[in-house]
Amino acid sequence: MPKVASVSAPDRTSGVRSRFPRQxxxxxxxxxKHVFDHAPFKVHGKGMLVLARPxxxxxxxIGLIFSKKNVRRAVDRNRLKRLVRESIRLQQHRLPPVDIVLLARRGVHELDNASVARQLNGMWRRLEKSARQTRHDTSST
Incomplete structure (x- = not known):
């Protein structure tokens, strides 16, 4: 029996992953160190802290700090880092031009992926609002 050719085009996007750019x-x-020493923006979330400077x-x-002390299992640290990187990749055009350090706190590993995503979205909104307010305050004086 002869082989029948496929009618549909091959899906080339199924194996392609979006990368987290070096920039x-x-x-x-x-x-x-620059962010830790001069961070005018601090945003607290459940199990996470964001420090940022323009x-x-x-x-x-963004820089991520997930210590073994706060997130014991490597699988949890890696899962959380993937979620944060994906969140920042998707929200990068909304965020102000800031250097961000995100620190994990104890208990963050207990959150499920949806909760972490909600936390991050809320933190990015608060960071955006703080940065906008600061820019507005400095431009009006």
Whole structure:
């Protein structure tokens, strides 16, 4: 029996993953230190803390700190980091140009993926609002 050719085109997007671009990451210890030393924006969420400071790059950058002390299992640390990276990748155009350090706190690993996504979206909104308010306050004086 002869083989029948496929009528539909092959799906080339099924194996393609969106990457987290290098330009959206804090890359060295100096970048982290700068945020820790001069962070005018602090946003608290359940199990997470965001520290941020304005940058001159025109886009946000993020650094993640998930210590073994606060998130014991590697599988949980990796899951949470994936969720944060995906969230920032999707929200990058909404966020102000800031350098962000996101710190995990105890108990964050107990949240399910949907709860983490909701927490992050709320934190990004509050960060955006704080940065907008600060820009508005400095431009009006």
């Amino acid at each position: 959206l990451r804090l890359l060295n210890a100096g970048d982290y 940058n001159a790059l025109g886009h946000p950058r």
